[in-house]
Amino acid sequence: MKLFTVGPVEMFKEQMEIGGKQVPYFRNQAFSDVVLRCMELLKKAVDAPSGSEAIFLTCSGTGAMESTIINCFNENDHLIVIDGGSFGHRFLEICQLHKIPHTVVNVPDDQDLTREMIDKACEGVTPTGLIVNIHETSKGKLYDKKMLSDYCKEKGIYFVVDDISSFLADPISMKEDGIDLIILSSQKGLALAPGLAMIIVGPKLLAKSLAMETKSFYLDFKSHLKNGERGQTPFTPSVRVIHELKNRLEMLDIMGVNNVIRNTEEIAKDFRKKVKELGLDYPKFALSNAETPVIFPEGTADAYEVFKKLDSEYGFVVNPSGGELASKQFRVGHIGNHSIEDNDLLINAMKEIMGK
Numbered sequence: 001m002k003l004f005t006v007g008p009v010e011m012f013k014e015q016m017e018i019g020g021k022q023v024p025y026f027r028n029q030a031f032s033d034v035v036l037r038c039m040e041l042l043k044k045a046v047d048a049p050s051g052s053e054a055i056f057l058t059c060s061g062t063g064a065m066e067s068t069i070i071n072c073f074n075e076n077d078h079l080i081v082i083d084g085g086s087f088g089h090r091f092l093e094i095c096q097l098h099k100i101p102h103t104v105v106n107v108p109d110d111q112d113l114t115r116e117m118i119d120k121a122c123e124g125v126t127p128t129g130l131i132v133n134i135h136e137t138s139k140g141k142l143y144d145k146k147m148l149s150d151y152c153k154e155k156g157i158y159f160v161v162d163d164i165s166s167f168l169a170d171p172i173s174m175k176e177d178g179i180d181l182i183i184l185s186s187q188k189g190l191a192l193a194p195g196l197a198m199i200i201v202g203p204k205l206l207a208k209s210l211a212m213e214t215k216s217f218y219l220d221f222k223s224h225l226k227n228g229e230r231g232q233t234p235f236t237p238s239v240r241v242i243h244e245l246k247n248r249l250e251m252l253d254i255m256g257v258n259n260v261i262r263n264t265e266e267i268a269k270d271f272r273k274k275v276k277e278l279g280l281d282y283p284k285f286a287l288s289n290a291e292t293p294v295i296f297p298e299g300t301a302d303a304y305e306v307f308k309k310l311d312s313e314y315g316f317v318v319n320p321s322g323g324e325l326a327s328k329q330f331r332v333g334h335i336g337n338h339s340i341e342d343n344d345l346l347i348n349a350m351k352e353i354m355g356k
């Protein structure tokens, strides 16, 4: 089996070996040292400004999305929510549930997000923050980070980024992009088992959050920050995944995060070139290096049939698209343990299935 999905993704053997071992005890200095090292390397990987803190939550990425909203914002705030697909829509639902005032910017499926779309949706609104999934994974759409960052600076509002599926695929810097908080999750570009979500919060939003009351016991930043000072978590963390994380971050630190991103970019570009050669296509909007939505034009093949045969006959798993798009496209992930040779394996399998 080989995963060409966006999460969980194909893992590296070093972290799989850790996953095969006895889970060690964690209320001791040895584990504290592991956590503290992870925090330090993670902050470095996202170029966090000084005074930033890392928070490790034992939940999937959505838990960190909800935790961020309830720890950083309340009824006195007004959030701009970019809704261009199912992950953006999730932020909207979280705001609705927790009664956080918000304005939605809808992004049409075939278009890039523009400043004009935001200005139009936010006419007469005084926002305090903007929250975005920088790569809307359900569409493969990468938003313009510079435009969003400039907008937030101009308005003097908090800039919150869910970077879960874009981390290690597209460049990001909290300092340069003026990001106040970044959300990450173990099962995407980090290529670890699911179960660990990470939040890196910059000094400005950290101060705001510490002054707020949070109506959640498990997801409260304050208890995590307090325990985090000594490298611990308030509750039993995903110990095994944190050990995998330390190993992965140390490998990344040696390779250089920018080199890893460049490698993912090369793989994505190579795959897209080969997709065109097969007579297939991909969207015109800006794409993340993390994945390619593969479009099957009229008269080529049924995307859902190809998806099924890739799995049953070759053991290659790609992400099917939902609803009416299912027979017209599927999505191929480039994050995790992948190479140009893997692209060739997948493309050749698609070629054989399509009878070319």
Ligand SMILES: *Cc1c(COP(=O)(O)O)cnc(C)c1O
Pocket: 007, 060, 061, 062, 063, 087, 133, 135, 136, 137, 162, 164, 165, 185, 188
């Ligand atoms: C995968 C993903 C998440 C998290 O999803 P979970 O299933 O909760 O881990 C959040 N945002 C984006 C953009 C994602 O791609």
